[in-house]
Amino acid sequence: MGAWLGSPVALIPLLILGAVVAVLLIASGLKDFGLTFWGFQYRFVPGEPDASSWGIGVFLVGTFLTASLSLVLATALSLALAISSVVYLPPLPGRLLSMVTNLLAGIPSVVYGIWGFVVLAPYFGLTLEPSLRDVLGWLPGFGGPASDIGPWGTLLAVFVLTIMIIPLTTALMREALRSVPRDLVEAGLAVGATRWEVVRRVRLPVARNGLWSAVLLGFGRALGESVAVAMVIGGTSIALPPNLYASTTTVASFIFSQLDSALIYPNLFVLLVEFSLVLLVVAVVVNLVAQRFTRVELATATTLGGGE
Amino acid sequence: MNERNDNLVPRGSSAGSSPLVCPKCGAPVAAAGTEAPLKCGRCGTPLSAGSPRAATSPIAAASEDRGEIILAIDRLSVLARNKPLISDVSLHIPVGKVTAIIGPSGCGKTTLLRSMNRMVELHHLQVKGTVRYLGQDIYGAQVNPVLVRRRIGMVFQRPTVFPTSVFENVAFGLRLDGESEDTVEKAVVSSLRRTGLWDEVKEALDRPALTLSGGQQQRLCIARALAVSPRVLLMDEPTSSLDPVATQRVEDLIFELKSDYTVVIVTHNMQQAARVADLTAFMYQGRLVEFDTTKRVFEQPKEKLTENYITGRFG
Ligand SMILES: Nc1ncnc2c1ncn2[C@@H]1O[C@H](COP(=O)(O)OP(=O)(O)O)[C@@H](O)[C@H]1O
Ligand SMILES: [Mg+2]
Numbered sequence A: 001m002g003a004w005l006g007s008p009v010a011l012i013p014l015l016i017l018g019a020v021v022a023v024l025l026i027a028s029g030l031k032d033f034g035l036t037f038w039g040f041q042y043r044f045v046p047g048e049p050d051a052s053s054w055g056i057g058v059f060l061v062g063t064f065l066t067a068s069l070s071l072v073l074a075t076a077l078s079l080a081l082a083i084s085s086v087v088y089l090p091p092l093p094g095r096l097l098s099m100v101t102n103l104l105a106g107i108p109s110v111v112y113g114i115w116g117f118v119v120l121a122p123y124f125g126l127t128l129e130p131s132l133r134d135v136l137g138w139l140p141g142f143g144g145p146a147s148d149i150g151p152w153g154t155l156l157a158v159f160v161l162t163i164m165i166i167p168l169t170t171a172l173m174r175e176a177l178r179s180v181p182r183d184l185v186e187a188g189l190a191v192g193a194t195r196w197e198v199v200r201r202v203r204l205p206v207a208r209n210g211l212w213s214a215v216l217l218g219f220g221r222a223l224g225e226s227v228a229v230a231m232v233i234g235g236t237s238i239a240l241p242p243n244l245y246a247s248t249t250t251v252a253s254f255i256f257s258q259l260d261s262a263l264i265y266p267n268l269f270v271l272l273v274e275f276s277l278v279l280l281v282v283a284v285v286v287n288l289v290a291q292r293f294t295r296v297e298l299a300t301a302t303t304l305g306g307g308e
Numbered sequence B: 001m002n003e004r005n006d007n008l009v010p011r012g013s014s015a016g017s018s019p020l021v022c023p024k025c026g027a028p029v030a031a032a033g034t035e036a037p038l039k040c041g042r043c044g045t046p047l048s049a050g051s052p053r054a055a056t057s058p059i060a061a062a063s064e065d066r067g068e069i070i071l072a073i074d075r076l077s078v079l080a081r082n083k084p085l086i087s088d089v090s091l092h093i094p095v096g097k098v099t100a101i102i103g104p105s106g107c108g109k110t111t112l113l114r115s116m117n118r119m120v121e122l123h124h125l126q127v128k129g130t131v132r133y134l135g136q137d138i139y140g141a142q143v144n145p146v147l148v149r150r151r152i153g154m155v156f157q158r159p160t161v162f163p164t165s166v167f168e169n170v171a172f173g174l175r176l177d178g179e180s181e182d183t184v185e186k187a188v189v190s191s192l193r194r195t196g197l198w199d200e201v202k203e204a205l206d207r208p209a210l211t212l213s214g215g216q217q218q219r220l221c222i223a224r225a226l227a228v229s230p231r232v233l234l235m236d237e238p239t240s241s242l243d244p245v246a247t248q249r250v251e252d253l254i255f256e257l258k259s260d261y262t263v264v265i266v267t268h269n270m271q272q273a274a275r276v277a278d279l280t281a282f283m284y285q286g287r288l289v290e291f292d293t294t295k296r297v298f299e300q301p302k303e304k305l306t307e308n309y310i311t312g313r314f315g
Helices: A002-006 A008-028 A057-088 A091-105 A109-136 A154-178 A182-190 A195-206 A208-224 A227-232 A251-262 A266-303 B109-114 B119-123 B145-151 B166-176 B181-194 B214-227 B244-257 B270-276 B294-299 B304-310
Strands: B069-080 B083-094 B098-102 B126-133 B152-155 B232-236 B262-266 B279-284 B287-293
Touching: A008 A266, A057 A091, A057 A154, A057 A195, A057 A208, A057 A251, A091 A154, A109 A154, A109 A227, A154 A208, A154 A227, A182 A195, A182 B119, A182 B152, A182 B214, A195 A208, A195 B166, A208 A251, A208 A266, A227 A251, A251 A266, B069 B109, B069 B262, B083 B109, B083 B262, B083 B279, B098 B109, B098 B270, B109 B119, B109 B232, B109 B262, B145 B152, B152 B214, B166 B181, B166 B214, B181 B214, B214 B232, B214 B244, B244 B262, B244 B270, B262 B270, B270 B294, B279 B294, B279 B304, B287 B294, B287 B304, B294 B304
Parallel strands: B083 B287, B098 B262, B098 B279, B152 B232, B232 B262
Antiparallel strands: B069 B083, B069 B126, B279 B287
16 A cells, blocks of 8 residues: 555546545535535525525436436346357457447447437337337336427436447456456366356356446446436426436536536536535445455456466 | 266257167167166177277277277367367277376377367367267267267366355256256265365365365366266366375376276376376377377387387477
């Protein structure tokens, strides 16, 4: 520990983190982190700080709701993609699949946003949402009316987020699966396991920590995404969504979409800074947990004696 | 031990309905669910895979050994992108013996061994020629490689324990079959006893297998291979990562396993071959140079190349 603290270069990331937190703390003036801040009441009266109440509750629920749902979808899809490219596909198509997924990671958020807004939205409104309502309407969240503002809403945001985090989670899961020592895989096959049985009983358990770390980093990415979400989530109502078709809002997309107003209303500006602080803390926590998993992974790899 | 079925073709597939038959009288010999005899029950013909082609390869069979052949390798070549790793190898491995494969590093020992249970396929290598297990071509179109590996088990150069408990490591193959807890437990205990590990680990069955010593881990891998009742055990330099004491224990174990299993062991250690093997095959640059009883190979080799290697003039 002392060794790396002693190195000035190693201090740079720490300084950056410290500076960001400090600036945000000063800007917010630590005005209002009281009980109302963590509540669900949100009322903004321009120019009248006393009549306004800032509850972050709705935004946090929107954030965790969209991030968790997209994470569930992304985890399933990435796992399937990672397993097929590492285990099932021949080397060339496997590499091609990796290349394409990596390329997707480089596409700017705003492009995903406009794609969701223009291409996905009509499909959602006309096809997907009606059929989901028909088939899964009995499930909480899947029934109920469409939103009056159109197809933009929670579900669309979830889908766009899913597409956006898949490249990251797939790449990380692929690495985790690849790092499983080849010896162990062959040992499984040598006892007469099929390839699928080796995936289930050797690769997934051995890569477990790396896979969890991938899921958490994907979660972190989804929690913090602002631009694309703001473009497709509707963003007209600051209320808990009655169903998945309704519009809602997230901490990040709210900050992004209210910046212009914040220049006019100082109390809104302070609020957005406070929101960023919360987002920062959440992101740091998620990443720290993810890193814990990665470290455990390294430790197991060493005790295993590693493979080629 | 659970039942052995030597039919390598999955049940239900068309060829599966014609089980192993005696090459001489045509009587079926492997009824499902029973131990397949190594001799035909009707006419007594050994189920060796002796084929006309084998006779054309003079060193396929060891001179003094006319026992039953469990694995018949004929004119086998393994290629990587058209480059041969081993060429035209014919080797008939008799049942119930320990056969060693020796030769300098890179001569193709591992490749030959891994072609005996279709592990070469995992590296996208091309296989020409035949490998027959009790008369069935293990590369046959209908043959399921999973069944091949059930009958022809493998132990690797370094211990390959899974990061689970001692018990679950040995149970691994049995769990795949969905055996009852009772059957699994019996087989695990009997495999651990067979490998002499039982007394060392019986108090620690739930401990992570990675906490065992290297030698214990390697014997655990042998126990895991034995738990699914193979007939043949392939070992690729199984003691190269072990200290002398652990090596001794594994060698003792190999010697004991002979009564129930056929062992094929690759080793770069000639003394080890001399200590444990009944038969020794010497390979050089992808070819099989000599195959005979260990005594002959070491005391009166027929080939100059073998003699040079044995006497330490290269390698
Ligand atoms: N998958 C593979 N692709 C290409 N070449 C290989 C592969 N595996 C082994 N070889 C080559 O084949 C030769 C024989 O290897 P191997 O059977 O491992 O030899 P040994 O076990 O006797 O040391 C070596 O020259 C090795 O580099
Ligand atoms: Mg080798």
